[in-house]
Amino acid sequence: MSARNIVLATVLVMTGTLPARAASEADFKAAYAAAEAAEKQADQLRNKWITTETELATAKKAAAAGDFDAAIAAAREAEALANASIYQATSEKTRWKDMEIR
């Protein structure tokens, strides 16, 4: 999956899931838990991305400041990035051979 496609996928995920009403702390906790779970999977695959970690930190910081809309947006982005890194690790298990010198 090219870097450009991953960015595209992330943008599509984000725009489709913004809540209509003001977000609550509970909403944030759920979004953050989902992002954390995905990142944990990426960790097990030994393929975490720095940007995922940064987004998780941004989400936490926004929530601490009480801005749950921003916090949830960041958590959702983090989840998308984590999922992309999982996809990368999984597909690269066979795709690595494309680059091999034979």
Place this chain on the structure above:
Amino acid sequence: MVKAFSLASILALALLAPALADDKPDPAADQKAFQEFFVKKFPKVKYDDFVNGPYSMDEGLHKQWEEKEQFPPYEFAVETGKEMFSTPFKNGKTYADCFPNKGIGIRQNYPTFDEKEGKVITLELALNRCREANGEAPYNYLKDEMASLTAYMAFTSRDKKMDIKIPSDPRALEAYENGKRYFYTRRGQLNFSCATCHVQSPGERIRSEVLAPALGIMNAMPIYRSEWSGMGTTSRRLATCNSQTRAVPLEPQSDEYRDVEYFLSYVANGLPISGPGARP
């Protein structure tokens, strides 16, 4: 009907053939193909010069580097390393007691495969294990003392040919294959593999830096990087290569790092040790 059957069998064979070819690891064949790839891609580069990384790819850089080598920035690290190497531990023993040939002129044999443990042992790992076996605290793998020690040891092996052995132990072959896989696997948000820069694009630029060829890329380690304003070990470079693709680096001396160092060193067998090195 006959046509369809033939097509199916052709497809089946086509799918099978590469799988059969991949089945048996053949490091010697890999090494041959790897070296031929770079020699063919850069016919004007002298074989031994590949170990000089970006300098082998750019004449202007090469001239600057030659001048710098008269008074290289890693000199301090080599001297410090020599002093450290000969200073006994609290228990009276020295690093010389942990290594063959008293640790002099042996860098080109690392990484080795330890058949008792069933794992790859890098020089950095061996040094820290030596310290711990003698009651000393291990050093940080990324810089400072570890860089000085490995700089000195590399210096004593200057011009010796890289000589990595893969014993006919299935675990050694697996470690080699693991390292090879790691090298070619895309990672990080930027989706680069080591090969993206060092196989597909040596001699080209990434931002302002000229990319080094993968052939012999371990031979100059450890390196004084102008970017770091100081020395860095193999562990440091592997970790920063990861973070540069926006991949979270693994722990120093993780299996993956040990194995990729094993792979890269093995395919460079025959090329001279040029370490310690200076890089932009």
Place this chain on the structure above:
Amino acid sequence: MASTIRVRATNNGDTTEVQALIQHPMDSGFIKDAKGELIPAHFIQQLTFEYNGKTVFLADWGPAVSKDPYVKFAFKGGAKGDELKISWVDNKGATDSTTAKIA
């Protein structure tokens, strides 16, 4: 303690070529450490090369010069076996000096 100055001077008839590598952190005062605190400025302010009591090279340095600076220059004169004196002073008032024989 070993000198921070490493120098090589070579005479080529009319001129003498000098190279020097100096060990010094050359902290600009603008960089932060891992804790986020500024590393105080610590750099060589003046570097002097003297031959026969005369200054043949004088550098007024500031925070823009990198760590472990390398200097190369040539001066008219000098002879094999003669001595060259090198000294520096930094912004903390620390100094170091050494002499080298021209080869």
